[in-house]
Structure formats: C-alpha cells, structure tokens
Amino acid sequence: MTQTTDHTTPSSLPGQPFIAYQGHALFVEEVSLQALATQYGTPLFVYSKAAMLSALAAYQRGFEGRQAQICYAMKANSTLGVLQVFANAGCGFDIVSGGELERVLAAGGDARKVIFSGVGKTPAEMRQALKAGIGCFNVESEAELDVLSEQALGLHMVAPISIRVNPNVDPKTHPYISTGLKDNKFGVAHEDALRIYRHAASLKGLKVVGIDCHIGSQITDSRPYLDAMDRMLDLVAAIEAAGIAIEHIDFGGGLGINYNNDEPPAADALWALLLAKLDERGYGERKIMIEPGRSLIGNAGVCVTEVLYTKPGEEKNFCIIDAAMNDLPRPSLYQAFHAIVPLNTADRGRTTQTYDVVGPICESGDWIGRERALAVAPGDCLAVLSAGAYCMSMASNYNTRGRAAEVLVDGGKVNLIRQRESVKDQMRNELQALGG
Numbered sequence: 001m002t003q004t005t006d007h008t009t010p011s012s013l014p015g016q017p018f019i020a021y022q023g024h025a026l027f028v029e030e031v032s033l034q035a036l037a038t039q040y041g042t043p044l045f046v047y048s049k050a051a052m053l054s055a056l057a058a059y060q061r062g063f064e065g066r067q068a069q070i071c072y073a074m075k076a077n078s079t080l081g082v083l084q085v086f087a088n089a090g091c092g093f094d095i096v097s098g099g100e101l102e103r104v105l106a107a108g109g110d111a112r113k114v115i116f117s118g119v120g121k122t123p124a125e126m127r128q129a130l131k132a133g134i135g136c137f138n139v140e141s142e143a144e145l146d147v148l149s150e151q152a153l154g155l156h157m158v159a160p161i162s163i164r165v166n167p168n169v170d171p172k173t174h175p176y177i178s179t180g181l182k183d184n185k186f187g188v189a190h191e192d193a194l195r196i197y198r199h200a201a202s203l204k205g206l207k208v209v210g211i212d213c214h215i216g217s218q219i220t221d222s223r224p225y226l227d228a229m230d231r232m233l234d235l236v237a238a239i240e241a242a243g244i245a246i247e248h249i250d251f252g253g254g255l256g257i258n259y260n261n262d263e264p265p266a267a268d269a270l271w272a273l274l275l276a277k278l279d280e281r282g283y284g285e286r287k288i289m290i291e292p293g294r295s296l297i298g299n300a301g302v303c304v305t306e307v308l309y310t311k312p313g314e315e316k317n318f319c320i321i322d323a324a325m326n327d328l329p330r331p332s333l334y335q336a337f338h339a340i341v342p343l344n345t346a347d348r349g350r351t352t353q354t355y356d357v358v359g360p361i362c363e364s365g366d367w368i369g370r371e372r373a374l375a376v377a378p379g380d381c382l383a384v385l386s387a388g389a390y391c392m393s394m395a396s397n398y399n400t401r402g403r404a405a406e407v408l409v410d411g412g413k414v415n416l417i418r419q420r421e422s423v424k425d426q427m428r429n430e431l432q433a434l435g436g
C-alpha cells in the first residue's frame with residue numbers, strides 16, 4: 001500500500017459514505033482498494049459491511065416501535081457472505097427460487113422469516129419451502145393458489161399465503177424494472193383481488209396471512225409508494241369486510257439509490273410518511289413487511305477493475321478494462337449508469353480524455369460507461385461504483401470468463417467471501433460428446 005503524504009480529510013463519494021479518498025487513494029472503510037486489487041486481482045467486488053448495516057439501520061430506525069419485518073430481497077446479491085451479514089442483523093429474506101432458499105439456510109438464516117415471491121414457483125419448490133417452514137408464500141396468480149394448496153395437502157400441511165396485488169401505480173422507472181402496472185406479468189389485478197382472496201380462503205391447504213405488492217425498482221420518489229399504500233388499504237378493508245383476516249401488509253421493495261445525482265428519499269423518511277398514512281387510516285398496529293434489495297446493498301459495493309488498453313479513435317476513445325458485461329450487466333441490460341472513478345487521483349502526468357469504458361467481450365453491447373472523462377493509462381485501476389446490487393448476482397460466464405472474486409471489508413479487516421471462478425469450475429458439469 002503506497003502511503004500518500006497528502007493528509008487531506010477523507011472525501012467520500014456521493015451516497016457512499018464508507019467509500020472515500022484518503023489523500024489520493026480510494027478506500028473502503030479502512031482498507032485501500034489498490035492493496036486489495038494487488039492481493040486478490042481484478043475484477044474484484046468489494047463490499048463495506050458498515051455500509052450494508054447503515055442502510056439497514058435506516059429502515060430499522062424508520063420502524064422503531066412498530067411491528068415490522070425486513071426481508072432482504074436476496075436476488076440483489078445472494079453471495080453467502082452477504083446473506084450472513086443480513087441474517088446476523090435480524091433480517092428475513094425475500095426469495096424467488098428454491099436455490100435461494102438453500103442459500104438462506106446455508107447462511108444461517110431463519111426459514112420462518114422467509115417469504116417466497118415469483119410468478120413461476122414449481123411444485124417441487126413449493127414442497128421444499130413448505131418442509132423448510134417458511135413464513136409466507138407471496139402468490140402471484142389464481143392458478144398458483146390451487147397448485148400450492150394441493151402441494152400443502154399432500155404434505156398434510158397448511159401453506160401461509162399472501163396474494164401479490166398489482167396496485168396499478170406508475171413508479172416512473174425503467175420499463176424492465178417497473179412491475180406495478182397493469183400490463184406486466186407480476187401479481188393479480190387490483191379489481192380481481194377480492195374474488196381471488198375468497199378463492200384462497202376456500203382452499204383447505206392455504207391460510208391467508210397477508211397481502212403484498214411490489215411496484216418496481218430504483219424508485220426515487222415517495223409518491224408512488226403513498227399511492228400504492230392507499231390502493232392496498234382500500235383492498236384490505238374490502239377483504240376484511242368479507243371475513244378474511246389480513247395479519248400483515250407487505251409493501252415490497254424498490255427504493256432507489258444514488259447512481260448519478262439520483263435523490264431517493266432516505267428509508268426512514270419514506271417510512272415516516274408511509275406510517276403516518278397507515279396511522280391516519282387506522283392501520284398503524286398492523287404488522288408491516290418489506291422486501292428491500294438494492295437499497296440495502298447497492299451502494300455498499302464497488303467493482304475494482306484494471307485498465308488493459310486505451311485505444312484512441314476518430315469518433316471515440318476507448319478505455320478497455322478487465323471487467324465486462326458478464327460482471328456488470330446493468331449498463332448493457334438497462335442502459336444503466338455506474339460512476340467510474342480512479343483508485344489513485346495523484347497527478348502522474350496522464351492527460352484527461354473522454355472515453356467509452358468497455359470490456360473485452362465480443363459484443364458491441366459490452367460497455368460499462370459512456371463518455372467518461374478519465375486520466376488513465378494501462379495498468380491503472382478504476383472503481384465502478386454502486387456495484388453491490390444486481391451485478392454479481394446477474395454475472396455470467398459469457399466468453400468463458402470466470403466470475404470475479406468478492407471481498408467483504410469490516411473496518412480494517414478483509415474477508416474473502418468468494419474465490420475467483422476458474423475455468424475448471426466452469427467446465428465441471430460438462431461431459432464429452434459421444435463419438436467426439
């Protein structure tokens with residue numbers, strides 16, 4: 001680790017108080033990212049445990065004195081070491097597959113605090129979750145109710161359920177990550193909900209325990225949540241008037257983070273508004289569940305990558321890095337923005353140029369950032385910020401690239417939580433072709 005002589009105060013990056021420059025070097029908590037890059041190689045995901053717990057604490061403060069359960073939506077980042085931090089902090093988990101349930105149990109999570117979402121649960125996944133004793137199935141269609149009831153009866157069990165209702169509010173986010181409008185595949189329509197609740201209550205293998213919604217992702221405005229809350233409470237009133245008790249209301253996840261001058265409400269501020277509305281409408285005592293993913297882990301992680309080449313061009317300059325769309329899929333999937341900053345800001349005689357930052361994958365869609373001003377040369381390292389959520393959990397092996405290593409930083413302590421994937425790891429399940 002190079003010690004800088006510059007003793008300026010640490011300057012943290014927007015929205016990422018645990019990721020800051022000390023002098024000219026970028027640190028996660030008390031650990032230099034350049035030191036980690038040297039030790040573990042690149043590309044490398046680095047997470048701040050303090051940032052994760054601080055994001056969680058904002059929700060916990062918001063719910064102080066209330067009956068609430070925070071279920072981390074683990075599809076955002078399902079690495080065991082990440083799950084362990086949240087499990088130890090008392091979180092439940094929102095899962096979307098039997099595989100995710102196995103991960104929760106392997107990380108020491110409590111099955112009773114697991115809720116199971118998703119439009120395509122298989123009978124085998126339902127039985128697995130019933131046997132594990134999960135807290136609630138968030139059912140997304142009428143047909144799923146019948147299948148789940150049948151599976152539960154086959155095991156002489158009763159499945160606790162809520163029905164995911166589509167409140168039909170527009171969260172003003174990217175179309176791929178908006179889920180609460182009428183024309184998408186999630187949940188049941190608001191106007192069908194009461195009838196479907198009656199159907200659920202008639203099935204012997206089910207016990208209605210709640211209602212849920214999830215209106216989208218990267219939501220940076222409180223308004224759609226408040227609208228969804230009103231729509232949901234109208235339904236709760238109607239369902240309870242029909243004699244079906246609703247023990248908990250699950251508001252899903254979706255709160256945004258700061259990627260690029262985004263200004264989402266703080267979790268505690270958002271929930272102060274939502275709880276005031278619940279109180280106002282007489283539901284303040286009701287148990288609340290939430291399913292945050294991105295807002296718990298997104299800004300706790302960075303991806304460290306090395307510059308391989310700079311390639312000047314007539315129209316564009318390219319900065320070719322060793323991380324790619326297989327590691328960081330959000331730009332190619334959603335045209336998403338990730339800030340990209342140098343690990344070392346000392347003046348080393350590099351000229352600042354505008355680059356498209358791209359990976360080595362043979363696809364034009366393999367870009368990580370467009371038109372970024374950077375002063376870099378081959379061998380320098382960069383940090384792709386806000387890379388904690390929907391990066392490693394969406395990583396692939398395209399171009400036979402092994403998935404990156406992951407490190408969890410806790411103060412000055414460094415904890416390798418995933419080894420870099422080898423080509424041998426990738427080929428493990430493949431068999432010789434008959435007759436070659």
Ligand SMILES: *Cc1c(COP(=O)(O)O)cnc(C)c1O
Nearest residue numbers: 073117217253254291292293294
């Ligand atoms: C993805 C998802 C979440 C988490 O969304 P974030 O935007 O990461 O908070 C919560 N609930 C359900 C049902 C989801 O599919």
